[in-house]
Amino acid sequence: MITPTDEQRQLRATVRDFLAATCSYEHLLAQTAQPAGFDRAAWRRAAAELGLPGIAVPEQYGGSGFSPAELVWILVESGRALCPAPLFSSVVLATTALLASGDDDACRELLPGIVAGERTATVAVSERRPGWTPAGVAATATGTGRTRRLRGTKTAVVDAHTADDLLVAARTGEGVSLLRVARTAPGVAITPRPGIDVTRRLCDVVLDDAPARLVGEEGAGRRTLEQVRDTALAALAAEAVGGMARLTDLAAEHARTREQFGAPIGSFQAVKHRVADMVVAADLGERAAETLAWALGTDDGQFPLVAAALFAHNADAYVAVAESALQVLGGIGFTAEHPAHLYLKRARAGRALLGTPAEHRARIAPAILEVPAS
Incomplete structure (x- = not known):
């Protein structure tokens, strides 16, 4: 670190x-x-x-x-x-x-x-449920050479409604491959997907014989998408750090200035302890960001484990901090005039975007258990 x-x-x-x-x-x-x-x-x-x-x-x-x-x-x-x-x-x-x-x-x-x-541009992988599982890709790309035709349905594609290009995971004769298709190409239909997080739009994408072009080597999509997944998990973990820090600032300021029964609510033990827990979580998040920056700069093969582990920790911590912030803020935190509710929605949506923390813990647990004791 x-x-x-x-x-x-x-x-x-x-x-x-x-x-x-x-x-x-x-x-x-x-x-x-x-x-x-x-x-x-x-x-x-x-x-x-x-x-x-x-x-x-x-x-x-x-x-x-x-x-x-x-x-x-x-x-x-x-x-x-x-x-x-x-x-x-x-x-x-x-x-x-x-x-x-x-x-x-x-x-x-x-x-x-x-x-x-x-x-x-954006990347489209998920189909039946949110997550990032190349093994579950059912969309197909037919044809030969670099030019193909895409068929299939993608779900929860981030910012597909504005992306100029979609990088789509689909099956070819050699396995899962990555293909580029223009958002405005014939055979591409994009529908905004209802979601709680208005700051990050998700869409469903239907591909009906859409013209596409192969990106990279045919059949190399799994390896590419695994690298994208690991980087994306690190990104969500980093975003959570900033969100926790901002919520902690908002809650602490409210606890200092909001008075009840003739005293700042931050002087009450229950509120004081809740804010203290938020401060600790935000500080741990800052250390996590330092670890992520370090891991991205190394080439020892540990980055996938670090990214998944810190995502799992930060995603859960972000939701907990957001819920605590709304408790400290009271009724104002649920109103449109205050941003706290948007952070809670971002935290909950981000926790499920690329697979849940539990799923990623289960994925990396075997590798962690095999690490010899130092």
């Missing part, structure tokens, strides 16, 4: 200031009320002024060429602000998929537009 560098702290502070100006609660409500769900102009500003979409993209594709560790701290601040922009879908999911595929042509065609904030 490492502590952030001075450059990373400066980046984090800059991103926090930018998001404070573009994702205040008033701005957030206005953005989520729009069909797109986010401010496209602000996203282009984030690309032009801060280079956020290209922070971990190699320079050969127009990116900044920084390590994924910098992306962790951006995601922490994004989670703190509940930023509705396509950072998770386009930068975490799609960009990771493109780079992991090793398809230089696809990267050169798509990544410069993503880096510039002019193009967005």
Whole structure:
């Protein structure tokens, strides 16, 4: 584990200031009320002024060429602000998929537009239920060569309603493969999916003989998607860190200033202990972010275990902190005038987006149990 560098702290502070100006609660409500769900102009500003979409993209594709560790701290601040922009879908999911595929042509065609904030993309894997299970992929891609035809239905696809390109997991003759299809292509039907989290839109996608193009090697989709899954779990864990920190600040400030029976409610033992538990959880989350940044910068094969373990911990902790915050805030926390309810919804939705904490604990338990005692 490492502590952030001075450059990373400066980046984090800059991103926090930018998001404070573009994702205040008033701005957030206005953005989520729009069909797109986010401010496209602000996203282009984030690309032009801060280079956020290209922070971990190699320079050969127009990116900044920084390590994924910098992306962790951006995601922490994004989670703190509940930023509705396509950072998770386009930068975490799609960009990771493109780079992991090793398809230089696809990267050169798509990544410069993503880096510039002019193009967005997402990844479609889940079908019957939320999660990330390449083994459960039933969609098919027929044809030969790089051009194929897609059939199938994808569920809970993040930001599919605005993505220019969908990277779809489908079965070909060689196994699970990754294919690119344009959102506006014939045979593509996208339906917004009702959900509790208005800051992160989910959609169902029906593909009916839609024209698509193979990305990467045929049959290599499982390996690529596993890498995307691990990065996405780390991203959700990082977002939870920012969310817990913000909720703790809101609850602590309310406990200091809200008076009942002639005294601040924070002086009452029950409230004091609840806020103290939140502070401890938020501090542990900060340490988790440091661990994630460290793990992303290593090449010892432990990152999948670290990402899954910290996601499982942070996802549960985020929900617990959000529920505690609403208890401290009382009735105001449930109103539209206060942002606390949006954090609770993000926490609960994120906990199930790529599989539950219990599912990921079960997945990594055998590997952890095989680790020899030091």
